[in-house]
Amino acid sequence: MTEAPVLELRGITKRFPGVLANDDIHFDLRRGEVHALLGENGAGKSTLMNILYGLYRPDAGQILLNGSPVEIDSPRAAIDHGIGMVHQHFMLIPVMTVAENIVLAAEPTVGGVFLDTAAARSRVEQLADRFSFAIDPDARVENISVGQQQRVEILKALYRRADILILDEPTAVLTPQESQELFAILQELRKEGMSIIFISHKLNEVLEIADRITVLRRGRRIDTLAASGATETELARLMVGREVLLEVEKAPASPGEVLLEAEGLRVLDDRGLEAVRGLSLAIRAGEILGVAGVDGNGQSELIDALSGLRKTVAGRVRLLGRDVTDASADERLERGLGHIPEDRQRRGLVLDFTIAENVVLHDYDKPPFARAGWTFPRQMTERARALIEEFDVRGGGPETLARSLSGGNQQKVILAREVAREPSVLLAAQPTRGLDVGAIEFIHRRLVRERDAGRAILLVSFELDEILSLADRIVVLYEGRIVGEYGPNVSEHELGIAMTGGRAA
Amino acid sequence: MSTGRTMLAHGRTALEPRRLAIIGIALAALAVWTALPPWMIRWEGVPVALGLLAAAAGLAAVTRGERRLGSWALALAGVATVAAIWAQTKDESSLGAVLNTGLLAATLRFATPLAFAALGGLFSERSGVVNIGLEGMMLMGAFFGIWATIWSGSWVVGVLCAMVFGGLLAAVHAVFSIHLRADQIVSGFAMNFLALGLTGYLFISIYGLQGTPPGVDRIPDVHLGFLHDLPALGGLLGPVFGQLNLLIWVVLALVVIVHVVIFRTAIGLRIRAVGEHPRAADTVGISVSRVRYGAVILSGMLAALGGAYLSVGFVGSFGQNMTAGRGFIALAALIFGKWKPIPTFGACLLFGFASGLAQRLQAEADISANLISTLPYILVLAALVGVVGRSVPPAAVGRPYVKQ
Ligand SMILES: Nc1ncnc2c1ncn2[C@@H]1O[C@H](COP(=O)(O)OP(=O)(O)OP(=O)(O)O)[C@@H](O)[C@H]1O
Ligand SMILES: [Mg+2]
Numbered sequence: 001m002t003e004a005p006v007l008e009l010r011g012i013t014k015r016f017p018g019v020l021a022n023d024d025i026h027f028d029l030r031r032g033e034v035h036a037l038l039g040e041n042g043a044g045k046s047t048l049m050n051i052l053y054g055l056y057r058p059d060a061g062q063i064l065l066n067g068s069p070v071e072i073d074s075p076r077a078a079i080d081h082g083i084g085m086v087h088q089h090f091m092l093i094p095v096m097t098v099a100e101n102i103v104l105a106a107e108p109t110v111g112g113v114f115l116d117t118a119a120a121r122s123r124v125e126q127l128a129d130r131f132s133f134a135i136d137p138d139a140r141v142e143n144i145s146v147g148q149q150q151r152v153e154i155l156k157a158l159y160r161r162a163d164i165l166i167l168d169e170p171t172a173v174l175t176p177q178e179s180q181e182l183f184a185i186l187q188e189l190r191k192e193g194m195s196i197i198f199i200s201h202k203l204n205e206v207l208e209i210a211d212r213i214t215v216l217r218r219g220r221r222i223d224t225l226a227a228s229g230a231t232e233t234e235l236a237r238l239m240v241g242r243e244v245l246l247e248v249e250k251a252p253a254s255p256g257e258v259l260l261e262a263e264g265l266r267v268l269d270d271r272g273l274e275a276v277r278g279l280s281l282a283i284r285a286g287e288i289l290g291v292a293g294v295d296g297n298g299q300s301e302l303i304d305a306l307s308g309l310r311k312t313v314a315g316r317v318r319l320l321g322r323d324v325t326d327a328s329a330d331e332r333l334e335r336g337l338g339h340i341p342e343d344r345q346r347r348g349l350v351l352d353f354t355i356a357e358n359v360v361l362h363d364y365d366k367p368p369f370a371r372a373g374w375t376f377p378r379q380m381t382e383r384a385r386a387l388i389e390e391f392d393v394r395g396g397g398p399e400t401l402a403r404s405l406s407g408g409n410q411q412k413v414i415l416a417r418e419v420a421r422e423p424s425v426l427l428a429a430q431p432t433r434g435l436d437v438g439a440i441e442f443i444h445r446r447l448v449r450e451r452d453a454g455r456a457i458l459l460v461s462f463e464l465d466e467i468l469s470l471a472d473r474i475v476v477l478y479e480g481r482i483v484g485e486y487g488p489n490v491s492e493h494e495l496g497i498a499m500t501g502g503r504a505a
Numbered sequence: 506m507s508t509g510r511t512m513l514a515h516g517r518t519a520l521e522p523r524r525l526a527i528i529g530i531a532l533a534a535l536a537v538w539t540a541l542p543p544w545m546i547r548w549e550g551v552p553v554a555l556g557l558l559a560a561a562a563g564l565a566a567v568t569r570g571e572r573r574l575g576s577w578a579l580a581l582a583g584v585a586t587v588a589a590i591w592a593q594t595k596d597e598s599s600l601g602a603v604l605n606t607g608l609l610a611a612t613l614r615f616a617t618p619l620a621f622a623a624l625g626g627l628f629s630e631r632s633g634v635v636n637i638g639l640e641g642m643m644l645m646g647a648f649f650g651i652w653a654t655i656w657s658g659s660w661v662v663g664v665l666c667a668m669v670f671g672g673l674l675a676a677v678h679a680v681f682s683i684h685l686r687a688d689q690i691v692s693g694f695a696m697n698f699l700a701l702g703l704t705g706y707l708f709i710s711i712y713g714l715q716g717t718p719p720g721v722d723r724i725p726d727v728h729l730g731f732l733h734d735l736p737a738l739g740g741l742l743g744p745v746f747g748q749l750n751l752l753i754w755v756v757l758a759l760v761v762i763v764h765v766v767i768f769r770t771a772i773g774l775r776i777r778a779v780g781e782h783p784r785a786a787d788t789v790g791i792s793v794s795r796v797r798y799g800a801v802i803l804s805g806m807l808a809a810l811g812g813a814y815l816s817v818g819f820v821g822s823f824g825q826n827m828t829a830g831r832g833f834i835a836l837a838a839l840i841f842g843k844w845k846p847i848p849t850f851g852a853c854l855l856f857g858f859a860s861g862l863a864q865r866l867q868a869e870a871d872i873s874a875n876l877i878s879t880l881p882y883i884l885v886l887a888a889l890v891g892v893v894g895r896s897v898p899p900a901a902v903g904r905p906y907v908k909q
Contacts, residue, residue: 055788076790091785093778095900104778105789107771114770156789 004067006031006195007052007164012061014047019395021047022058023219029164034186034196036206036227038239039216040436042395042406045199046088048216049166053085054078084157088168088199090149094142099124101141102156127158131188145296147178154185165189166197171205172434175294175462183209201436203232215239240438250448253472256285259456260306260337260425265315267301267480274313275301277480283425283456288447290471291460294499298480299460300342303429306458307339308332320424333362338423340414342430342460348414349402356384356398359417387416392442408439415443419450426450429460444470464492522571529562529578533585540592541600547593556586572890580887584880591866603865606744611864613745613753614819616850616857618643618828620756621811622835623842623849624763625804629675631767631844632800633780633901637693638678639808640832641700642671646809647816648704651717651823660722663817664810671809672802674700679801683794686905697832705825717822724818726750752814759807764846776800780899783906793906808832830882837885843896852888859884 005028014022021044029035037045050056052063054072062069065081072078078085092101099120108119124137133151141149150170157165167186171179186196186209200206206213210227215238222238236244260283267276275298283289293299304310306317308329316325324332333339341347349358360369360380368379384398391412395405402410411431418426428447432440447470451457461467467474474486476498484498536555539546563578592600622639629636636642646667654663674696681692712718726748733743767773775796778786783793811831816823834856842849859881867874 053788074790075788079790085788087788091782091788093782093785095781096774096778100774104774104786105791107774109771113772114765115774160789 003031004064005029006066008064008067009048009052010062010064012048012051012063013059014044014051014056015059016047020219022051025061025216025219025221027214027221027224029195029197030211031195032190032193033211034190034198034209036210036213037197037199037216038201038203038206038213038235040218040239040438041201041408041434042218043216043239043436044219045216046168049085049168049197049199052078053083053166079160079162082161082163083166084160084162084164085166086150086153086157086168086170088172090153092141092149092152094140096141097137098135098139098141098144098152099137101152102137102159106160123159124155127155131158131185133185145178146173147175147181150174150178150182151185163193164195164197166199168199169201169434170198171200171202176464177294179205201434201440203235203437206235207232217241236437239436244437244441246437246441248444248448248469250470251452253287253451255287255472256454258282259285259320260458261318262306263316263318265302265305265317266313267298267305267310268313269298269301275480276305278315279477279480279482280315281475281482283458285424285454285456286451287472288451288457288459288470290467290474291458291477292464292467292474292495292499293462293477295462297477299429299477301480302477303339303342303427303458303460307337307341307427333421333423336424338418338421338426340418340426340428340431342433344407344410344414349410351403352401354384354399354401355388355393355396355405355413356380358402358413359384359387359420361417362421383420387413387420391416391446408435411435411439411443415446419446423455425456425458427458427460430462431459432461432463432466440466464495467495468492522566522569523574525562525569526566526571526574526578529559529566530574530581532556532559532562533578533581536582536585536589537592540589542597545597549590549593552586552589552593556582556589559585576887576890580883580890584883603862606741608858608861608865609745610749611861612854612858613749614857615860615864616853617750617753617756618811618814618819618831619835619838619853619856620760620850621752621814622808622832623838623853624756624759624846625807625811626836626839627763627767627804627844627846627849628776628800628807629804630839630902631780631899632776632797633783633899633904633906634679634682634797634801635689635693635903636675636678636801636804637690637836638674638696638700638832639693639804639835640828640830641697642674642805642808643812643815643828643832643835644697644700644704644826645674645805646671646812647827648708648812648823650809650813651721651816651821652707652711654722654817655717658722660724660817663722664724664813667809667813667817668806671805671807671812673805675802675805675808676798678805679798682905683797683801686907689903689905701826704823708823708825712823716824719821721817721821723821724751724814727754750814750818752810752818755810760846760850767846777899780901783901787906787908793908797906808835811835834881834885837889840896840898841888844898855888856881856884 007029009025009027012022012025025048039045047056051058052072054074054077057073063072064070070081072081102124103120108116108123110116121137128135133155135148135151141152170182174182190196198210207227207230212224213227213230213235214224215222215235217239232246236246263280265276265279266274269275279302291299301310305312308327312325316323318324319332319335319337322335324335345351350361357380360383363369364375369376381398388397393409393412393416395409402413405413415431432443447457459467459470472488474490474495475482476484476495478499478501486495532555536552536559538544539551559582560579563575563582566575566578622643626636626639649670650663650667653666654660678692678696681687682689729747732747735742767777775786775791779791779793779796787793812828815827838852838856839849841852863877863880866877
């Protein structure tokens with residue numbers, strides 16, 4: 001070790017009410033390396049990075065840059081020290097343009113007052129060219145794809161001349177293709193001498209991009225190891241603290257009768273454009289139907305239409321043999337539909353309700369939770385306690401607010417609520433997005449168990465791995481239509497081709 | 506939202522609701538026109554029939570999903586029928602007494618205090634703080650403006666003092682809504698009551714029952730005599746712009762300045778960022794609370810200028826609660842103008858026109874003056890019903906920002 005690391009964290013400790021989020025963490029970053037930070041949901045990764053970026057103050061510990069201690073008490077200070085961060089939830093202003101978002105708070109001006117829009121645009125273009133990003137500086141952020149939004153976030157850091165870049169779960173929202181493009185960009189940045197901290201739950205990605213890996217578990221640093229020579233199984237064990245099965249074990253399906261059927265569905269998206277264009281599918285009892293496809297090919301609108309949250313323009317939906325095309329979401333729930341929504345924070349949970357209130361969200365007005373207009377909170381608490389136990393929800397009891405749970409545990413609450421109602425048909429949209437390997441393993445096993453109990457499960461996922469390991473039958477959605485149907489043993493390559501619209505001849 | 510779209514998609518076969526609404530609006534306009542030269546129809550049946558038709562078209566449009574234009578048609582149908590019946594009772598010369606260039610000047614006079622307050626509110630709301638207290642801040646400006654003018658004998662001191670006290674009240678609102686994270690609506694209301702009580706009390710205890718003394722120094726008018734002598738447009742420009750209060754010219758300039766500040770300067774970009782996504786602004790190093798304090802205090806100062814215009818500029822005296830709800834109309838104009846300076850000023854002009862018209866009608870009409878004076882408020886309601894849901898406020902407006 002001749003050169004001091006560009007960044008060193010010594011003994012960082014951060015306590016939130018009731019949680020020790022970071023416990024005496026040591027971490028260092030060398031020039032030009034990609035250092036991955038791994039850990040379960042709630043392990044304290046984001047907290048540590050927020051401390052480094054000046055958003056949280058540590059209770060103890062020291063930050064050193066190039067060997068000398070620094071005080072980082074605000075994002076301003078972090079920026080001034082050359083630290084840039086791409087947050088887990090993007091920090092972009094949807095109604096503003098790409099260029100405005102990038103130059104915000106460091107605007108080129110004429111006479112120190114007036115915005116120099118031309119200069120802003122050309123500087124953004126220059127930066128984008130240097131790293132061969134394709135991006136339109138005048139596009140509004142709300143109109144560009146998630147992958148492009150992420151580039152805007154990276155450009156924001158580059159524009160501020162960051163030489164340390166923190167990426168907090170950058171690939172959780174990206175398609176596999178976009179992830180590959182991101183990795184190419186990161187390699188480029190590394191060549192220019194940028195040092196990168198990379199957080200992800202996807203072990204294969206971490207092994208692909210990182211030089212070194214630090215694993216956190218429950219707020220403590222477990223180990224730091226070189227990426228070369230490490231294996232996914234080993235990393236999973238370090239993260240979770242036990243052996244994790246990365247493969248799902250399941251018997252072949254034995255499908256029964258058709259439980260959910262859609263015929264000639266046409267659905268409009270929020271902008272009034274046709275997102276689902278004449279789609280038919282049928283799901284049988286005891287099978288998992290996987291819907292593969294790149295994000296934005298009508299997945300959300302399809303799920304909305306099946307669950308009754310969005311009107312269809314044409315076509316029919318039949319649930320257990322009955323036509324429910326015009327039935328409300330509530331009626332469909334009554335008739336045996338379960339729905340794990342894509343956006344767990346906006347649609348899945350009421351974040352300011354307790355776990356108990358959240359698990360009875362559908363049935364709060366029925367016995368045993370209510371009778372003759374009176375509710376029985378005790379019964380709700382009991383139900384919540386049982387589900388917390390059964391679904392291994394960690395981080396609180398029945399009276400804990402959903403908001404304070406980590407992402408993985410929020411997802412388990414939703415799964416618990418939906419599965420406990422014993423629906424005949426379960427719609428699962430992105431059920432493991434942003435979850436750690438342990439939580440994914442749990443949810444996958446549970447879905448297979450529900451299948452074996454005779455439920456029909458529709459699984460929408462952008463992760464081919466997930467589709468391939470769970471689905472008994474796979475359809476590929478492309479531009480609102482089903483462009484292919486495959487058995488469970490189809491190759492990833494073949495699916496990939498269908499997903500981009502080019503059907504293998 | 507998607508429901509509306511699907512309905513639209515289904516409704517193509519029948520008469521489109523949008524077209525229905527436009528027909529309604531046209532019928533309403535026709536109802537008024539029949540009573541004016543050259544038609545001068547003098548039978549109530551005509552405007553009543555046209556008004557009913559217009560209302561029916563509007564109602565049909567509303568029930569078919571065209572809420573915005575449909576409600577406009579409905580509102581205009583009512584206003585137009587009343588206006589036409591009244592106009593029928595008048596001969597050509599007295600109609601001329603109402604509809605003349607003086608009405609345009611009156612429009613500007615009535616719009617000015619609204620515009621000061623609305624432009625102030627624009628800063629506050631663009632930064633993410635709802636300012637329902639504009640009314641109170643105007644009232645502070647009206648009272649302290651005249652108080653300082655009387656005390657010093659100079660309107661300049663009065664106007665400055667008005668801005669100081671408007672800013673002070675706004676600072677209180679800022680402390681409550683930014684620092685203490687109180688509910689901004691409740692805090693704003695409290696500001697209004699505070700201003701009403703404070704100015705009412707001081708007014709009585711300083712000036713007693715006889716009110717402010719006569720002969721107060723006034724904000725001067727700007728005389729542009731040459732406008733009357735312009736060859737082609739002199740007949741129009743002269744009476745409208747020839748003699749306007751200084752503050753009217755100030756507000757006209759202010760509209761442009763605010764537009765430039767909000768959309769063309771770094772400060773404006775930051776204000777908008779803070780109002781849309783305070784956390785994002787925070788992560789690039791903008792101090793959310795500093796920007797919000799600045800914007801709220803500025804809003805109070807501008808609203809107070811509107812108040813000072815009323816007392817020191819327009820009437821030369823003060824009366825209890827003399828702003829009479831103008832702060833709220835300004836707020837409506839802001840929503841109507843979609844939080845943009847130029848459309849907001851347009852909305853102020855519209856309300857100003859309604860007030861000017863109501864004032865003239867009161868003098869000329871033989872129907873109830875009280876009824877006519879509700880005209881601007883009816884217009885506010887119609888405008889709000891029409892744009893609600895269409896006008897998208899800054900995303901973080903009304904929500905206190907909690908730094909981690
Ligand atoms: N602002 C906060 N207030 C209270 N507790 C918090 C806060 N932020 C995080 N926590 C808690 O601190 C712990 C660590 O959270 P953190 O967000 O750092 O986890 P993470 O490793 O980033 O997880 P994930 O992979 O789900 O993003 C969790 O138990 C979380 O509930
Ligand atoms: Mg995190």
